[in-house]
Amino acid sequence: MKAYRIFNWGQGGKLVNDVAVPEPGAGQVRLKVAANGICQSDLHLMKEWKASPSHLKIELPMTIGHEPAGVVDKLGPGVEGIEIGTPMIVTIAGCGHCYYCAIGRNQYCLHKGKQVGMGLDGGNAEYMVAPADALVGAGEMDLAKAAPLSDAGLSSYHAIKRVEHLLVPGSRVAVIGIGGLGHMALQILKATTSAHIIAYARSQHSLDFALELGADEARSSTDAASFEPMSVDVVLDFVGSAVTIAQAAGMIKPLGHIVVVGRGSGTFDFKHNAMPYGTTISTTFGGSKFELMELIELAQKDVVKAHITKFSLDEVDEAYRLLEEGKIQGRGVIIP
Ligand SMILES: [Zn+2]
Ligand SMILES: [Zn+2]
Known part of the structure; x- marks a missing residue:
């Protein structure tokens, strides 16, 4: 064969x-x-x-x-x-x-x-x-x-289930990377939560695709102005590079949770003031x-x-x- x-x-x-x-x-x-x-x-x-x-x-x-x-x-x-x-x-x-x-x-x-x-x-x-x-x-x-x-589906589903207690009405979730996993995550978020969904991607066609899949907003990840400090309760990072983890840390709210799913091997310099108080950062598998x-x-x-x-x-x-x-x-x- x-x-x-x-x-x-x-x-x-x-x-x-x-x-x-x-x-x-x-x-x-x-x-x-x-x-x-x-x-x-x-x-x-x-x-x-x-x-x-x-x-x-x-x-x-x-x-x-x-x-x-x-x-x-x-x-x-x-x-x-x-x-x-x-x-x-x-x-x-x-x-x-x-x-x-x-x-x-x-x-x-x-x-x-x-x-x-x-x-x-x-x-x-x-x-x-x-x-x-x-x-x-x-x-x-x-x-x-x-x-x-x-x-692609299950890794996204599990990452979302890890943080479902935060995805309540009025919450905001950022999805970084709209590839194989990210495109599933947007649909799962739409189907199972009432969170406001913000997609981050580099190319215009990925941003357009994200809106088709149910994102409430799609923002360019190449524009620093897309990332507002303390603006989201959850970040799902499907890239996991040093750049995307820093972007996630730069927009997470106090008591928020950053889930690094992507295996981009990025490092993050953790210290007490690296993120707002009470923030969690985790991997999933x-x-x-x-x-x-x-x-x-x-x-x-x-x-x-x-x-x-x-x-x-x-x-x-x-x-x-x-x-x-x-x-x-x-x-x-x-x-x-
Ligand atoms: Zn795989
Ligand atoms: Zn076992």
Whole structure:
């Protein structure tokens, strides 16, 4: 079968057509992949990482792609209660027995180890295997639009749920970066809160897109006057660079919360007067299985939907090039 794989660190991915169709092991399920969303994290993994992070223990070659949806094709030994032919979204599997798994926060699991596209072969392939514990039913959804829910949608949904107590009537929320995640966040905010939503982006087409998606205002992030001191209760930073974190700190209100979701590796010089009193700044990672189920409900009602650009597996290099150049509006999706 065809698969888009990384063979050596720092050398990008390569499409090959001689990979064996994988057999599901104990506790695993094989899926016929319907779609896989492409993510900025794939670019970091393919181009910037020099070795595997120690907790992932990635061995090369590995198929790229951690945002897949597909149809159950074969069950591994010991898997019960899943029907062949069921459409599924693949998310993060936890160990099932640590504190974080016990409270339903599987994405923060202490022992989650290898994940699909991050240690296990991922979704840019015709078939893949996933831990049965990583699957959530996609219901009646178009799987090309369902795939981006597993990462772009879920990471945004979880970031918003972290701060929902602040998103009350009369509150104001800033969304920095209107890419794969930001475009989902605007719709989720509109659908689940009554906060006044201000989108920040660099290009005019992203600002226009933000207004289409439900932002109440769209402001240029290249204009310093766009950022008013103490003007927002929440900032969702989907870039995470030193510049965007400083912008967030420059507009947060007392007792506000800045959620840094983007992995731009920006640093911030924290001290007592760096932000207004009582401000929180945090990261988040992914989302939980029950949050994905809630998000699928919103998507099935059509109040939140991934805006996608489809590429075939033969076009995968081109798709990642356009992602890197910031030329994909919404999410790029590979259809094997
Ligand atoms: Zn991702
Ligand atoms: Zn766990």
